[in-house]
Amino acid sequence: MWLEDSEIACGACYSQYVISNRILLASTGNEVTIDTLSNSGERSLAWSLNTRMRIIAQPVAVSDVGRAETLLVRLASGLETRLARSSPLLTLGGWVSLDDLAIDDRVATPRWIPAPAHSKELDYAEIVMLAHMIGDGSCVKRQPIRYASIDEANLAAVTEAAAHFGITAIRDEYAAARVTTLRLPAPYRLTHGRRNPIAAWLDELGLFGLRSYEKFIPAPVFAMPTDQVALFLRHLWATDGSIRWDVRGRQAQIYYASTSLQLIRDVAQLLLRLEVHGRITQARKPGYRDCWHLRIAGSENQRTFLEDISAHGARGIAGEAVLAEIVQLEPNPNVDTVPKEVWNTVRSSIAAQSMPLREFQSAMGSRFCGSAMWKNSPSRYRLARAAAILEEPELILLARSDVFWDRIVEISSAGEQDVYSVTVDGTHNYVADGVLVHDSSVAAVR
Numbered sequence: 001m002w003l004e005d006s007e008i009a010c011g012a013c014y015s016q017y018v019i020s021n022r023i024l025l026a027s028t029g030n031e032v033t034i035d036t037l038s039n040s041g042e043r044s045l046a047w048s049l050n051t052r053m054r055i056i057a058q059p060v061a062v063s064d065v066g067r068a069e070t071l072l073v074r075l076a077s078g079l080e081t082r083l084a085r086s087s088p089l090l091t092l093g094g095w096v097s098l099d100d101l102a103i104d105d106r107v108a109t110p111r112w113i114p115a116p117a118h119s120k121e122l123d124y125a126e127i128v129m130l131a132h133m134i135g136d137g138s139c140v141k142r143q144p145i146r147y148a149s150i151d152e153a154n155l156a157a158v159t160e161a162a163a164h165f166g167i168t169a170i171r172d173e174y175a176a177a178r179v180t181t182l183r184l185p186a187p188y189r190l191t192h193g194r195r196n197p198i199a200a201w202l203d204e205l206g207l208f209g210l211r212s213y214e215k216f217i218p219a220p221v222f223a224m225p226t227d228q229v230a231l232f233l234r235h236l237w238a239t240d241g242s243i244r245w246d247v248r249g250r251q252a253q254i255y256y257a258s259t260s261l262q263l264i265r266d267v268a269q270l271l272l273r274l275e276v277h278g279r280i281t282q283a284r285k286p287g288y289r290d291c292w293h294l295r296i297a298g299s300e301n302q303r304t305f306l307e308d309i310s311a312h313g314a315r316g317i318a319g320e321a322v323l324a325e326i327v328q329l330e331p332n333p334n335v336d337t338v339p340k341e342v343w344n345t346v347r348s349s350i351a352a353q354s355m356p357l358r359e360f361q362s363a364m365g366s367r368f369c370g371s372a373m374w375k376n377s378p379s380r381y382r383l384a385r386a387a388a389i390l391e392e393p394e395l396i397l398l399a400r401s402d403v404f405w406d407r408i409v410e411i412s413s414a415g416e417q418d419v420y421s422v423t424v425d426g427t428h429n430y431v432a433d434g435v436l437v438h439d440s441s442v443a444a445v446r
Helices: 034-040 124-136 152-163 197-204 226-240 261-274 299-308 314-326 342-352 357-363 370-374 380-390 393-400
Strands: 022-024 031-033 044-049 055-075 080-084 088-091 094-097 106-110 146-149 170-174 179-183 241-246 251-258 279-283 291-296 403-424 429-432 435-438 442-444
Touching: 022 034, 022 044, 031 034, 034 055, 034 403, 044 106, 044 403, 044 429, 055 106, 080 403, 080 435, 106 435, 124 146, 124 152, 124 197, 124 226, 146 152, 152 179, 152 226, 226 241, 226 251, 226 261, 226 314, 241 314, 251 261, 251 299, 251 314, 261 279, 261 291, 261 299, 291 299, 299 314, 342 370, 342 380, 342 393, 357 380, 380 393, 403 429
Parallel strands: none
Antiparallel strands: 022 031, 022 429, 044 055, 055 080, 055 403, 088 094, 088 106, 088 435, 106 403, 146 179, 170 179, 241 251, 251 291, 279 291, 403 442, 429 435
């Protein structure tokens, strides 16, 4: 098996340093910068991949190293991380130094993220209010706290959630702008040291006074149980999300848009709690701030999103119609695939069992097509079928693994940066900026 303990632990054959920016903690569910983790002096739990290819929690330790030359690695999903030149990433063939990787090579990222070890529930009203304020709320200093929407279901949700803070929402109609605004004034006279309860709450979360391009998802959201994460995403998608059916292309268009790249990355990470994969793309328009879209592609991936998350209000109604279209499509699982090199293992097993190729392809439910079968990356379902036919344990692990195989689209110099040594007990790997990295590398700080 290509992921044996002895192979994982062979850090001595690589640089003894690791370069990345943020480590995904299993204890709290959120990402922290490596320098923050180093300065805390605490021994935390990080998500890691074990020999059974499952994401588990393992102790992680960080220490300051110095400065080193780093490389930027960007993946097709929009993930990016900064690594030491000799840092190993996980490929289908095992851990490979970045020096030996190239554009279009596929590397391992988490297919899903479990709930944190110490999950903590938030109040329903706070989850709803937070999602809508991040999306369509305004909480600029020395200005009234406001929320704007054209969706009556969203306006009703925010009005109800405001009552949790003792606030009665005041409705203002702006016919010219075709939008309704809710003012959320304090339920008492504001004096020195006495603030609007929503303002004080947002300030505790680090969100008060932020412009749209500065927004992010605060740490308590990542610590929530998975059902509450789905609730948060459902209401967030009701603000700047989009769900529609493209009649001409006969496909769903599902995405979330924001001028805050950090917010987009945070949403992408939260989606992994529900096993939904997003791809980050950049949209530019002259005279406007750059915008980022988090797109949910692939009919199976979209179906998971619509069944487990969807959106509140009008977009949720649109989602029901889109789901009705998707379930009628023949699945084309082209998002979550295993690198086509896995067919080498399949062919070796076929030869070892002296099984005729026609017999194997017939068992797979395919017409005999000779070598054409090996040209494309198989879906997990297709690989699982091959594994069952051949009774091949290695293939079964790959088909059921917690790994999503992303594709490298850029490797470029990131200059010299401060770097830290990261050590993970037992498994010797961790999730850095969404990418699985060997702990024999070094992590850099932006």
